[in-house]
Amino acid sequence: MIVLKVAILGGTGAVGQRFVQLLAGHPWFEIEVITGKTSVGKRYGDAVNWILDGDVPDRVKDLVIVETELRNLKGVDLVFSSLPSGEASIEREIMNSGIPLVSNSSFLRMDPIVPLVVPEVNKDHLALLDLQRDAGIGPTATSPNCTTTMIVIPLKPLDDSFSLKRLDVASYQAISGAGYPGVPSYDIIDNLIPFISEEEEKVERESKKMLGRLVDGKIENADFDVQATCVRVPVLDGHTVAIHAEFEEEVDVEDAKKVLERFDPGPDVRNLPSSPEKAIIVREERDRPQPRYDRLAGRGMSVSVGRIRRGANKRSLLF
Numbered sequence: 001m002i003v004l005k006v007a008i009l010g011g012t013g014a015v016g017q018r019f020v021q022l023l024a025g026h027p028w029f030e031i032e033v034i035t036g037k038t039s040v041g042k043r044y045g046d047a048v049n050w051i052l053d054g055d056v057p058d059r060v061k062d063l064v065i066v067e068t069e070l071r072n073l074k075g076v077d078l079v080f081s082s083l084p085s086g087e088a089s090i091e092r093e094i095m096n097s098g099i100p101l102v103s104n105s106s107f108l109r110m111d112p113i114v115p116l117v118v119p120e121v122n123k124d125h126l127a128l129l130d131l132q133r134d135a136g137i138g139p140t141a142t143s144p145n146c147t148t149t150m151i152v153i154p155l156k157p158l159d160d161s162f163s164l165k166r167l168d169v170a171s172y173q174a175i176s177g178a179g180y181p182g183v184p185s186y187d188i189i190d191n192l193i194p195f196i197s198e199e200e201e202k203v204e205r206e207s208k209k210m211l212g213r214l215v216d217g218k219i220e221n222a223d224f225d226v227q228a229t230c231v232r233v234p235v236l237d238g239h240t241v242a243i244h245a246e247f248e249e250e251v252d253v254e255d256a257k258k259v260l261e262r263f264d265p266g267p268d269v270r271n272l273p274s275s276p277e278k279a280i281i282v283r284e285e286r287d288r289p290q291p292r293y294d295r296l297a298g299r300g301m302s303v304s305v306g307r308i309r310r311g312a313n314k315r316s317l318l319f
Contacts, residue, residue: 004077007033009068009090012048014179015082015104020044023080024057027273031060032076035068037087051180073099081105095132095140102141106198109142110205112218116142118149119272120265120279121156122210131217144210145202147171147230147239152210153303154280155245157263158256158317159211159222163248165315167226169203170242174235174291183232192233199230238295246316253310256317257282260305276301282308 006023010016011034023029039047045061066072070093073079079094081103088107095101095108108114113132115125132138143149151169158164173196175183187193204226211222233240260280269275276298283289283306289297294304308319 001027003030004028005030005032005075006078006080007031007035007073007076009035009079009081010037010083010087011044012036012039012065013082013084014051014176014182017048017050017052019080019082019104020057020060021052021054022274024059029078031063033072034060034063034065035072036065037068039065040067041065049180070094070097078102083107091140095137098137100139102143104143106145106202108140109144109202110209114138114140114142115219116144116206116209118144118152118210119269119275120263121152122212123265123269125210125214125219127214128217128219144206145199146177147173147199147241148203148206148210150239150303151203151241151243152207154260154263154305154319155207155211155243157259157280158245158247158251159224161259162251162256162315164211164222164224164245165248166246167207167224168244169226169228171199171203171228171230172233172235172240172242173199173230174237174239175232176237177239178232188232188234190234192231194229194231196230196232200228203228203230235291238291240289240291242318244311244316244318246311246313248315250314251317253308253317257308260308274299274301278302280305282306 006029008016008019011020023031034044042065044063045056047065050056078100081091083105085106088105091103091107109116115128117125129139208221212219261282263280281297281302281304283304288306289304297304305319311318
């Protein structure tokens with residue numbers, strides 16, 4: 001098996017650490033370069049304030065952090081970016097240089113030629129990579145906002161079966177989503193914060209792009225209406241979302257459960273090393289899912305869906 005040499009941009013931050021944790025033991029990748037902003041020249045093991053479970057992976061402890069510059073990426077096969085959007089302009093340089101890039105930043109997510117992908121939902125959008133190659137750029141793909149990801153996975157099979165018309169979302173987002181040091185403890189303990197900057201706009205934009213169709217080399221955004229309210233809550237890890245979805249067709253609760261339970265993204269996705277056995281886990285308990293009990297479902301890669309019930313009319317669901 002060919003092992004790809006990879007770089008992680010912004011590897012000392014919270015998202016960068018997750019990249020390191022997931023890729024350090026991955027059978028397809030070898031971490032060759034880690035970039036940073038304030039810790040250039042230091043050993044990764046000395047520079048990083050590790051906030052994840054477990055220890056810093058041994059295989060990256062001695063890597064010396066380098067500046068986030070194109071010249072430091074010439075020897076790698078693939079770049080993973082965890083840069084904040086305000087520091088991510090280099091992604092355009094990487095894209096134009098032809099070095100393959102996968103970004104978790106919002107910087108390129110809405111670029112019309114860049115796919116915004118969760119493999120279980122819209123792997124067909126990766127056909128845009130061929131257009132990038134024809135244009136002499138890329139290949140570049142992006143991943144969505146964390147809240148959008150957990151929303152679109154269960155909506156994909158429901159939309160395919162019943163045609164989504166309107167989406168109302170309220171999210172209850174863990175403090176891990178704010179990065180580190182994140183929300184000050186004095187602000188979040190015994191409290192919740194009913195505003196997360198730009199989060200609602202991301203959910204609204206990104207969900208429509210991801211559930212849209214690729215037609216003649218362009219993504220046609222889905223035409224359902226969507227509105228979101230995003231709230232930061234005093235939970236360490238694991239977001240929760242309350243969804244009211246209205247469809248073009250009538251939908252029975254038991255039929256919806258079957259659609260979710262039977263969802264299969266296909267063997268090309270199902271057999272990826274990090275893929276869970278089931279992308280969607282339907283919970284029948286009246287008080288599930290809960291972050292404490294369900295955040296590690298499918299090694300943290302499954303979406304747990306519960307309290308599936310009928311909405312105000314025969315075409316709507318709450319879950």
